[in-house]
Amino acid sequence: MDLLKLAALDEEDLAIVSAHVQDAVSKIGEMKFYRREKRFAMTVRRFVWEREQKRGRFLRRRTHERRLSAIQFDRVLAVRSTGIDVNKPEEVLSLLAIRFIPGDAPSGVVELAFAAGATLHLDVECIEARLCDLGAAWETPVRPHHSTKDLD
Numbered sequence: 001m002d003l004l005k006l007a008a009l010d011e012e013d014l015a016i017v018s019a020h021v022q023d024a025v026s027k028i029g030e031m032k033f034y035r036r037e038k039r040f041a042m043t044v045r046r047f048v049w050e051r052e053q054k055r056g057r058f059l060r061r062r063t064h065e066r067r068l069s070a071i072q073f074d075r076v077l078a079v080r081s082t083g084i085d086v087n088k089p090e091e092v093l094s095l096l097a098i099r100f101i102p103g104d105a106p107s108g109v110v111e112l113a114f115a116a117g118a119t120l121h122l123d124v125e126c127i128e129a130r131l132c133d134l135g136a137a138w139e140t141p142v143r144p145h146h147s148t149k150d151l152d
Contacts, residue, residue, distance in 0.1 A: 004050075004069070008129040011100045014110070017131045018098040021071060023047045023144035029089025031120070033079045040073045040122055044095065047144050048137055065137040073110060075125040083118035093118055094144075100127060 008014040024044035031042040048065040085091065094115040101109040106126035113119055 003133040003135075004067075005132045006130065008127055008131075010127055011102075014098055014100050014127055014129060017071075017129055020049065020131060021046050021069070021095055022049065022097060024069070024095045025092050026095065027089060028084060028086060028091050028093065033076065038074060038076050038125075040076045040079055042071050043134070044069050044071060046133075047140075051137075052143075063139040064143050066140050067137045068134045070130075070132055070134055072130045073122055073124065074128040074130075076110075076122050077125065078123040080121040080123075081119065082121075083114075083116065084120065098129075 004020065006013075006017050006020065008017045021044060024046035026042055026044040030044075031040070033040045045066045046069045048067055051065055084093070095112060096115055097113045099111045099113065101111060103109065108124060108127075110122040110124050110127065110129070111119060112122070
């Protein structure tokens, strides 16, 4: 079992984490801000894009994989959201990208962009993030797809 473990300490690292969690799905109730610890954490079911790439672009797989993973951001000062109803903990969001918007270096905002315009903004002292798989993969017949306008 190849469990993915990544850390991000700058924008370049964060872009790599973002690529690995593109099209991950999570319930709103699986996201939590630990104010006292300055930590934001969430569990996701990430699509295993790295297995798709190993197969080559011309080979179509009939089954694909997802894995339960944890994403954690440290040194978080505040969390704001747009288009997310925290009173609906079972609602599922599809993560499209994680971006960093610089402020007074090294601080800024980590933006988690979800489908349908939902967004989380994490005010951070600096970039300090981790992504790790929590267990074995499972098969799924569905390969994520969305319009390119979702990524803008």
